[in-house]
Amino acid sequence: MNGLVLGGTYALLGIGLTLIFGLMNVVNFADGEFYTLGAYAAFATLGLAGTHFVAAVLAAIACGVALGAVCELTLLRPLRAESIDTTMLVMIGVWITMQNGELLLWGGVAKSIPHPFPTAPLVLGPVSIAPLRVFVLVLAAGLIVASYLLIHKTQLGMAMRATFQDRDTAALMGVRIGRIHTATFAFGSGLAAAAGALLGPVFLVYPSMGDLAALKAFSVVILGGLGNLPGATLGGLLLGVAEELGAGYVSSGYRDAVGFVIIILVLLLRPAGLFAKQERIG
């Protein structure tokens, strides 16, 4: 059960990252930092301004989108002609800057985000889970659905998919590639921020919280196949559940190894990811 909650947020991170990676060919090392940014934004609005929980999550998304757009416009667009390693390096720089900026701004002490839910767990048969986690799961699911709708039902989404499949033809058809890139990056960052705002109250908020999350996000992206949204979603859920189950059976020190070993096995047996329909050579 907890695996699903974790998995839902991994899925959110994964969707954003797979789009950025698949469409823009950018290794977004700073993704974890947008996650952290979302959490701090939620902390600021909830903890300090005392607004409603859902409003805080929306505020976090807004922050992520805004900063993501700024990043894309100022840093990634001018470097678009460069190699993938160069953009990766820029994102590493952004990662270091953001994390230490947060450290400077908020201090290293972990913050707890207050939430309006009772702490007593709900008991459903053999499973006991906190109401907060249920809410997080529901919201995460909602955001995943919303993402699908955006990608598949709106014009923006269609333009994104077109650019992803065949950039040159899309350009010829009148799609503004630059705008799509900005939108994609902003969208991915917004989702990461949402994940952070959702998980912030469940755990705690501190500057380095994004590092582990980012690593998991990359794993999810590969598991699901680059650019494959349903794959990323399922991959995220799978990873979350696998970690929970795995830790129960294996010595807890090696718990994270379970995730790694699964990844290695998957890649050896199905190199294109579990759910990819076509092989994509990065």
Next chain:
Amino acid sequence: MATRWIVLVALVLAAIATTAGPAQSQALIKIGVIEPLSGPVAASGNYVRMGAEIARDWLNARGGVNGRKIDLVIEDNKSDPKEAASAAEKLIVRDRVPAIMGAWGSSMTLAAMPKLEEYGVPMVVETSSAASITKRGNPWIFRISPPSEMEALGLEQYVDKLGVKRADFLAVNTDWGRGAISAFGDMLKRRGAVVGAAEFMDQAATDMNAQLTKIKGTGGDTLFLTTAVEQITLVMKQAQEQRLARKIITTGGSSSPTQLVKQAGAAAEGSYHIVFFMPWFPEAMPDGKLARMFVDEWSKRGHPFEGLTEGFRGHDGIATLAEAIRVAGKDEPKAIRDALWKVSLVGVNGPIKFEKDGPAGKESGQSKPSIFVVQIKDGKVALPW
């Protein structure tokens, strides 16, 4: 050929290196401080720094040491042993500090230790708990924090009062966590208690439900928890969700019960904590007046109350070094080291006096700090009995 670029860059760097002279300032006494000011344990490192700054300001307000003011040269070890060693080297060579306090984490301290021997500079260890630090035969090390064995001894007298019969352990997977498990485990076995499961969690882990499920199944009555306050909060909340009904005792002194009350709320109710400073009852400390003054100054500076349980270490470390410099009469490394064997002072934690520890002829200094137990009762920190 681009090989010339290597040469060019190297020459430029070297030129800068030779022309930049070391920083010098005669009138001030410099003391180096190495703490993790960034990275995952930045909060703790900063608390220690704040405590050290209070000590420095108090000393300077009283006229300094031997008529000279103290200057703290603070370096960040970024929670990385390699950086701790570099910082030590920079402090000793460039800043010419005659003594250092640091480096918080045991692996950071261990990494810096060879530099101390290389240059002959003493270091006061204020937080690290690994036994090996004072057993390695490094005569430049003086520790005021307790190794895990000492902590376990400090709890021994309360084991029966607490009613510990079957204990399980959940610890962070670092030298500190492992050391605590082995030290407390040995102590409990000596008292006739049974040691059940010993589970670990990764330092950055946020979900400990799997470990808690395993512990739930052992039927024990007590859970010993050794990790940083953030993880303690998470463990307590998750234990509550799982309805784990047993006594929780946290070790290590970094549990910051006040922060736990704030962040874990009802989940922390009834838990016991081993601390080395009781900022809620400063008058109960060995030097009640000093403790109360420290608490007041801390809050006057706007530092978070939660940080007191760690911040006092910074104060005591600097106070110790200052006293050694006073006794030595000069700020010269070897003199300070010899003086450290002679000092006897009372810090915020209690009396500080070094005893020999480690292989003969190359002993390190280890002080015997005071150890206290508090409990969270009715949402407040209280003395358990």
Next chain:
Amino acid sequence: MTRAGRVVPVLLALTLPLWLGSPYFLHVVIMAGIFGILALSLNLLLGYTGQLSLGHAAFFGIGAYTSALLTLRLEWSFWLALPGAVAASGLAGWLIGRLALKLRGAYFVLVTISFAGVIALVSVNWMDVTNGPLGLPGVPAPALGPWSLRAKSVYYYLVLVAVLLAYLVCRRLVASRIGRAFVALRENEALAESVGVDVTHYLVLAAVVSAAMAGMAGSLYAHYTRFVSPEVFLFSYTVTMVIMVVAGGKGTLAGPLVGALIFTALPEALRAVTSWQWQMLAYGVLLVALVFFLPRGIVPQLSAAIGGRRRAEPASPTPRS
């Protein structure tokens, strides 16, 4: 370069410990040298075969631990432990190379990250051998007969020789047929395969040499700092290596070394210039600025800017030094 142009720098390098101001700077130079070897090794994979390995810290760590354990537990001499470390990491590299046969690009990256993650966890949990998080203190310094090489000024020469060795190996490799195969592989794998280049074989070879070199750096590190702990597997070490290679100029031979010099000196310089609160923030900002203004890497862009004879672009099909 003219005769004098070559002799002077060589003389300066050889006499460095004499004229360099302080042991602290010598420490920085030694660390830069060790990281230089690491950067060169990563460059073989990243710059020449085009495969990004984000788990390179694993090879570094394996080398460090192997060398430390061989000298501590089995009491081997450093001069045997070093090749031992090289062999161990080389073996690990071979394993990765063969495991990741079918994988390219992002998938290869992920396997390397996962591998590094598993190795890191093993080092933390395998208490009996690695002493877990307590680490291995007291790693002995190398000795040449009765003389100990512990002193910094002496260790510097050891590292200098190692760096030269690494550089020469890379240079010979790159200029040879193997090197051309690497580049062919990087530029257009399908085409390379169609003209008979055994892609798998060369990829594995690159992985082995790269890992072995990283292992050598690990051994040097272990015997210099004389303390090895699981922190050598920290992702931040890998990130630093990547920064050095890409910012310095991947696909060139000088790039990684320049990158290593600059990015080892930079954090230390920031220590001297700013107070601890701003150090890492400044580092991040400087990195972004550097990449922004010199996106191809320092060495290639500066070479091009000075209008050197040929532009040292990594995209060109012939390997350059």
